[in-house]
Amino acid sequence: MQPPEPHTLVIFGASGDLTKRKLVPALFDLEKQKLLPDNFKVLGVGRSKLSDQTFRKNMEEALVKFAYQKSDESTRYDKFIKRLDYISFDTSNPGDYHILTKKLAEIQKEDNTHGNLIFYLAIPPALYIPVAQGLVAEGLNQSKNKRWRRIVIEKPFGSDLQSSLDLNSKLLQFFTEDQIYRIDHYLGKETVQNIIVTRFSNAIFEPLWNRNFIHHVEITAAEDIGIENRGGYYEQSGALRDMFQNHLLQLVALVAMEPPVLADPKSIRNEVLKVFESLRPMNEKELMQSIVRGQYTASTIRGIKVAGYRQENGVNPESRTETYIAVKFYIDNWRWNDVPFCVRTGKRLPTRVTEIVIHFQSAPHHIFSTLTGILEDHNQLIIRIHPDEGLLIKFGMKIPGAGYKVQNVNMDFLYSDLVNIYLPNAYERLLLDCMLGDPTLFTRGDAVECAWKFVDPILNYWKSYPDHALYGYPSGTWGPKEADELFEDSKYKWRYPCKNLSNDGIYCEL
Numbered sequence: 001m002q003p004p005e006p007h008t009l010v011i012f013g014a015s016g017d018l019t020k021r022k023l024v025p026a027l028f029d030l031e032k033q034k035l036l037p038d039n040f041k042v043l044g045v046g047r048s049k050l051s052d053q054t055f056r057k058n059m060e061e062a063l064v065k066f067a068y069q070k071s072d073e074s075t076r077y078d079k080f081i082k083r084l085d086y087i088s089f090d091t092s093n094p095g096d097y098h099i100l101t102k103k104l105a106e107i108q109k110e111d112n113t114h115g116n117l118i119f120y121l122a123i124p125p126a127l128y129i130p131v132a133q134g135l136v137a138e139g140l141n142q143s144k145n146k147r148w149r150r151i152v153i154e155k156p157f158g159s160d161l162q163s164s165l166d167l168n169s170k171l172l173q174f175f176t177e178d179q180i181y182r183i184d185h186y187l188g189k190e191t192v193q194n195i196i197v198t199r200f201s202n203a204i205f206e207p208l209w210n211r212n213f214i215h216h217v218e219i220t221a222a223e224d225i226g227i228e229n230r231g232g233y234y235e236q237s238g239a240l241r242d243m244f245q246n247h248l249l250q251l252v253a254l255v256a257m258e259p260p261v262l263a264d265p266k267s268i269r270n271e272v273l274k275v276f277e278s279l280r281p282m283n284e285k286e287l288m289q290s291i292v293r294g295q296y297t298a299s300t301i302r303g304i305k306v307a308g309y310r311q312e313n314g315v316n317p318e319s320r321t322e323t324y325i326a327v328k329f330y331i332d333n334w335r336w337n338d339v340p341f342c343v344r345t346g347k348r349l350p351t352r353v354t355e356i357v358i359h360f361q362s363a364p365h366h367i368f369s370t371l372t373g374i375l376e377d378h379n380q381l382i383i384r385i386h387p388d389e390g391l392l393i394k395f396g397m398k399i400p401g402a403g404y405k406v407q408n409v410n411m412d413f414l415y416s417d418l419v420n421i422y423l424p425n426a427y428e429r430l431l432l433d434c435m436l437g438d439p440t441l442f443t444r445g446d447a448v449e450c451a452w453k454f455v456d457p458i459l460n461y462w463k464s465y466p467d468h469a470l471y472g473y474p475s476g477t478w479g480p481k482e483a484d485e486l487f488e489d490s491k492y493k494w495r496y497p498c499k500n501l502s503n504d505g506i507y508c509e510l
């Protein structure tokens with residue numbers, strides 16, 4: 001692959017967590033694979049007063065901890081960090097941006113980066129517009145002729161429909177839509193991209209991929225950790241805003257979308273938008289009955305005492321913020337009419353796992369019995385996003401011997417079986433795509449707004465009915481049992497996902 005054109009990557013919030021844990025390690029991983037151009041600089045920007053040396057030293061320590069690839073003679077940490085510079089100024093003051101312009105001119109002169117710039121906003125969302133205004137004041141936002149300017153925005157893209165509309169409309173005063181790259185790191189995951197490859201490069205799945213053969217779709221994104229030290233952020237967010245509105249609806253879109261005409265950004269993103277436009281708005285009864293929210297309580301997990309959400313730092317002791325949510329909803333279009341999508345996410349669940357389960361319809365007529373009497377009488381396709389990335393199909397097979405007894409078996413594909421294949425991490429893939437000017441895996445403004453249109457009534461309902469049930473669940477369990485009642489037919493229940501994808505049923509690692 002051709003490396004991107006020469007450019008400078010300006011990271012706002014360079015003293016923060018995202019820069020050290022994800023961005024700079026991902027850049028090193030790209031360097032190691034020779035995917036960065038020779039004329040490439042990273043300019044860290046922040047209010048913290050750091051010298052180039054201190055910033056580089058901090059980043060070298062971060063590389064040791066967080067880079068996937070390790071330093072060696074061909075690509076050494078100490079050599080790579082020389083690509084990094086740092087400047088400090090008050091980023092909320094448009095009058096200070098001349099400092100940035102001056103530094104960029106120096107870099108341009110020394111490193112010949114062709115005037116191409118990416119501005120990565122790894123800062124609190126309240127600063128997105130002030131920073132964009134600062135860039136405009138210096139004319140740094142304008143792509144001209146072959147010279148390009150791009151801006152990368154981290155989630156959250158608004159905290160409700162109105163704020164997302166405001167954010168998009170303000171950004172569009174300063175940048176054109178094709179300059180704006182809204183990052184949802186889930187889309188950078190190899191296994192997430194593989195959803196559309198599985199669907200649209202094989203003829204065996206797509207004929208079954210509709211209401212005639214699929215009973216329901218289940219998506220789980222479970223975390224075993226709590227909110228760590230992010231109480232202040234999480235109190236304002238909760239699971240609905242933090243996970244459901246963005247990452248999980250993106251997964252829904254890839255599972256539910258129509259085949260795009262081409263594998264290009266416009267075709268794929270148009271299909272994503274169509275899914276969001278087809279989400280059936282929930283009426284008051286559904287808002288009450290089809291959503292279960294929960295909050296983790298104190299418990300002992302494998303002998304270790306863990307605090308409940310309300311005891312965490314920065315959390316109101318009477319907080320009603322949800323750390324778990326399960327939602328059942330529908331997509332009103334020809335393909336998915338009346339097929340339930342059941343999606344759940346939560347913190348302090350038994351393990352960290354994200355997967356999609358396609359539950360096919362049961363065989364229409366049962367003529368075989370089982371040894372145990374227990375048979376999942378429907379096939380399942382499990383798309384494992386992480387860990388133990390891969391695909392698993394569950395189906396019934398004859399038990400060898402006399403008669404016709406059936407048992408469930410698994411057939412799987414695991415990425416780990418591919419030898420010598422390097423799975424790039426999400427930020428590595430997304431940074432590279434942005435450098436190459438490919439927005440396919442970035443969220444378009446209209447899709448963000450449309451996702452909020454679906455989620456906004458849920459927020460409004462909770463605001464109007466603050467006493468609406470919020471169930472406590474002990475840390476280390478699979479959330480409130482009320483979530484099981486989302487399935488109308490009691491023979492269906494949430495899958496019990498283990499860390500290991502294959503051999504589940506025989507051995508379950510948590």
Ligand SMILES: NC(=O)c1ccc[n+]([C@@H]2O[C@H](COP(=O)([O-])OP(=O)(O)OC[C@H]3O[C@@H](n4cnc5c(N)ncnc54)[C@H](OP(=O)(O)O)[C@@H]3O)[C@@H](O)[C@H]2O)c1
Nearest residue numbers: 013015016017018019046047048122123124125154155156
């Ligand atoms: N960390 C993650 O894994 C992650 C994942 C998804 C999304 N995000 C998003 O990425 C952005 C950055 O996250 P982060 O975790 O790196 O945050 P962080 O550790 O708090 O760092 C934010 C940086 O922004 C700078 N900043 C500038 N003005 C600020 C202000 N008025 N108040 C506070 N900080 C200010 C700070 O640097 P100076 O003080 O030096 O200016 C700070 O280093 C956020 O929008 C977050 O929602 C982060």
